[in-house]
Amino acid sequence: MGSDAMLDHLVMRRTTVLALLAVCALAAPAYAQPELAGSWAPRGNEFTTGVGLPVDFTGMPLNEEGRLRALSYNESQLAMIERQCQGWPASYLVQGPFGLRVWSDLDPVKGTVRSWTIGAWEDKPSMTIWMDGRPHPGEYDLHTRSGFTTGRWEGNTLVARTTHLKAGLLRRVGAPVSDRATMTTRFSRHGDILAVLVIIDDPDYLAEPLLLSKTFQVSANAVPAIGPPCITTFEGVAPGASVPHYLPEKNPFVDEMTKKYGVPRDAVIGMPETLYPEYRKKLAPPPR
Numbered sequence: 001m002g003s004d005a006m007l008d009h010l011v012m013r014r015t016t017v018l019a020l021l022a023v024c025a026l027a028a029p030a031y032a033q034p035e036l037a038g039s040w041a042p043r044g045n046e047f048t049t050g051v052g053l054p055v056d057f058t059g060m061p062l063n064e065e066g067r068l069r070a071l072s073y074n075e076s077q078l079a080m081i082e083r084q085c086q087g088w089p090a091s092y093l094v095q096g097p098f099g100l101r102v103w104s105d106l107d108p109v110k111g112t113v114r115s116w117t118i119g120a121w122e123d124k125p126s127m128t129i130w131m132d133g134r135p136h137p138g139e140y141d142l143h144t145r146s147g148f149t150t151g152r153w154e155g156n157t158l159v160a161r162t163t164h165l166k167a168g169l170l171r172r173v174g175a176p177v178s179d180r181a182t183m184t185t186r187f188s189r190h191g192d193i194l195a196v197l198v199i200i201d202d203p204d205y206l207a208e209p210l211l212l213s214k215t216f217q218v219s220a221n222a223v224p225a226i227g228p229p230c231i232t233t234f235e236g237v238a239p240g241a242s243v244p245h246y247l248p249e250k251n252p253f254v255d256e257m258t259k260k261y262g263v264p265r266d267a268v269i270g271m272p273e274t275l276y277p278e279y280r281k282k283l284a285p286p287p288r
Contacts, residue, residue, distance in 0.1 A: 034156055034189040036116060039223040040100040040216035043193075047212075048095050054253035057175050057270030058263065066176060066205030067269050071251045073174025076244035079237045085230035087145045089168045089177055092124045093185075094198050094214035099223040107132070116151065116158070121227030129160045136163050143179050158187040170200070170210070175270065178204035192218040207272040 047059070057070055077083050093100065101119035106112065113131050120126035125144070129151040136148055147165040151158055162183040170177045181202035188195045198212040237244075246252075257263045264283065267274040 032156065033153055033158075036102050036158065036187060036189065036194070037104050038102060039219040039221065040102065040194050041219035041221070041223065042097065042099050043215045043217055044097075046094075046214050048097055052173065053256050053260075054173055055251060055268060056173055056257060057171065058257075058267050059275065060171070060175055060270040061206055061208045061210060061272035061275055062175065062270035063205060063207040063272075066202075066207075068248060069176040069205065070174045071254060071269065072245050072248070073169075073176075074244035074246055075173065076237065079235035080241070080243070081232045081234065081237070081239050084232045084235070086168070087230075088124050089165055089170070089181075090124075090127055090146050090149075090162050090183055091170065091177075091198050091200055091212060093118060093127070094196050094212050095171075096121075096124065098124075099219060100194075100216055101223040101225045103225070119223070119225035121224065122230050123227075126226070127162075129158070136161075147183070149185075156188070160185040160187070176205050178202055180204055181206075194218075 054075060055071065057067070060066075062070060088096065098121055103117055103119075104113045105115045105117065107114045115131055116129040118127045118129075125146040127146045127149055129149045131151050134150065136150060141148075141164060143164045143166045145166050145168070147162040149160050149162040151160040153159070162185065165177070165179060165181055165183070167179045168177055169175060177200065181200055181204075183201075184199045186197045186199075188197075194216040196214050196216065200206065200210045200212070202210075254269065255265065257268045258265050264274070267279075273279055
């Protein structure tokens with residue numbers, strides 16, 4: 001074989017190998033999608049909506065309307081029969097004390113994941129994350145506690161977007177969330193750890209997005225997929241009674257955190273500027 005023929009042969013082989021590599025690269029996924037199904041126990045080292053002082057909106061960027069609604073809230077509302085089982089919004093999955101039970105539903109033809117479901121418990125409905133590309137409903141379609149959620153993979157992170165949420169509470173002491181709020185949730189698995197980041201946008205009650213996070217760990221014990229049903233009972237407030245509330249500037253607990261812990265009132269009532277490090281410059285130096 002002459003030198004020219006050998007050169008042509010080598011060029012042809014190199015071109016063929018490059019073409020095969022390109023085909024393989026296109027066929028293989030850019031990232032391995034981690035397995036999310038299973039039971040996840042909370043690690044318990046982050047803030048939850050547990051029982052606290054009646055006025056505690058620290059870390060929340062409430063706007064003026066949000067603060068008025070929050071400070072009018074009276075926890076005696078939870079004793080009303082018609083409000084006992086109203087439940088929590090979808091963001092409760094990173095705010096409540098419970099773990100997560102996650103499972104998938106496969107497309108019967110393609111074998112791909114059609115949806116992920118996060119189980120329910122007494123205070124929170126189950127959430128389905130649709131992965132099949134279906135659109136969100138129209139603006140005036142049904143709103144529910146869990147909302148309507150679609151998901152997509154960004155690398156090895158599942159990004160879910162939730163709309164059509166019912167109005168409710170972001171914190172059990174009265175911080176509100178409207179039915180125009182949207183929620184973006186990012187699920188990232190790192191070995192046995194599942195990190196969940198929630199970003200809530202609410203044009204009615206939040207001056208800027210609210211960020212919440214929580215970490216979970218693979219659990220050898222099964223987390224219940226469905227909790228016990230909520231059963232109403234008489235708790236001292238007769239059906240049809242007026243809704244317990246506080247008038248503007250009449251909440252008796254607004255200064256309780258300031259008196260007990262020295263937390264500035266602006267931070268207690270959720271002023272947005274208190275979320276940033278620069279706010280420390282406005283704080284009085286601690287007593288010596």
